[in-house]
Amino acid sequence: MSDVNEFTDLYHKDTSDSVVRFLFEQHAVRGEICYLNKSVSDLLSRHHYPRPLRALMLELAASAVLISSTLKADAQIMVQLQGGRGEHAIRYALININEDLSFYGSALYDSEKKYSDLLTFKDLAGEGASLIISVFPKDGNKWQGIVPLDGTGMADALQGYFNNSEQLPSTFFIYADPDSLKAGGLMLQIIPEAEGNNESLEHLTVLGSTLKLDELSQISLYEALRRLYGHDGVKAVKEQQVRFKCVCSRERCETALTSLSRSELADIAEDKQGTEMTCQHCGQVYHFTQDEVKQLLLKISQ
Known part of the structure; x- marks a missing residue:
């Protein structure tokens, strides 16, 4: 890993459809930042989802990318929203992502109903909805985590999952634009072996809250990290590419x-x-x- 202040040649690089891992040695906090454009456009291009469901699928895709290398290496991960009860509650929405960061997904809903553009994440999730994260390692030992969906979006859902199921205090910011078909996200997570890093997580979270999707679409992920955390000793690795790839044949x-x-x-x-x-x-x-x-x-x- 290298200090992002040293990545001057990468500040203007096109990092669309990629994710960058980073950490703060002095804070004992790690994280990931991603921006998705063509990959999520490919995901949604052959579907006619209503606008609120497009937004949900974009959030789900960004979420899957952020947690893919956090949970387990060499594994396929499925991130699924299982809908609950409600007039506009969907049956499910899911993203499957592989270790090479290729992903695919879909949603099942009542296409006969009218879905207003004003419907929210909670409207689509419904009462009693849950987030299911399934991990399929190559060694065959599948495991699964399920948490209730009580928040207003995927960021709340993921924070609930990691804080409760994984006992890893984490912060997520998830961004989605269902009109331009863009998505992005920022994850911050304490390194469990270290001590006294909850205060650091709070400090870095406050700084991270200033990031917007419009900014991510205009600058590289390295430049975004430099602007957010250039004074906090953030170190990053080379970006990994993300792409849509269905497994059908x-x-x-x-x-x-x-x-x-x-x-x-x-x-x-x-x-x-x-x-x-x-x-x-x-x-x-x-x-x-x-x-x-x-x-x-x-x-x-x-």
Whole structure:
């Protein structure tokens, strides 16, 4: 890690769709800062979510990026909002993010209802909603944390998760613009092995509260850190790229079709138009002709 005041050649670098990890040695606090543009635009481009739900998905994406390397390395992480009760409560919204910071996600809601632009995060979450964070390490030992959603946004939800479930005092600032499809975030977290860093976290949180999404969209992440914490000895590492990448494929669709019973697949094979499967995460449509379905039927009949 290097002092951000030494990154003069990176102050004007385009750090869109990336995340930078940093720490304060004199404060025993670590953190991450991210700004997302094209990646979240790709996430939402094939969906027709109402404006409030776009904002929620943007918050969810920024949240997933910030915590991806905090919880566990070499693991896929799913950040899911499980909706509760309410007239406009969604069923769920989720983001899956891999160790290489590629992510995908989707939301399920009642598209027949009218969603006013004035609906809030709490309206979409509903009463009794919860935040579920699932970690899928490569060694196979999955673990999961669940906390109730009592706040007004993902920042409150994540702070509740880390402060209560992980016993790691943390501060989150999450930003989302559902019109320009931009998102960002700042995380501050104490280093648990150190002592007396709660006061430092409060000090750094006050400074961090001055950051705005418009500022993140105009300057590099390094310049943002320098402006916020240039006098606090903040050290940072090279940014990591973030991108949208769905895991759907024609092969996965074939597997899904061949997992049907023979009678179910035989019924589909009777349709001269063939069949289509649409990915719920990215909207990609996969078409199978009648002959292709018959070949799959023959495959499972052997």
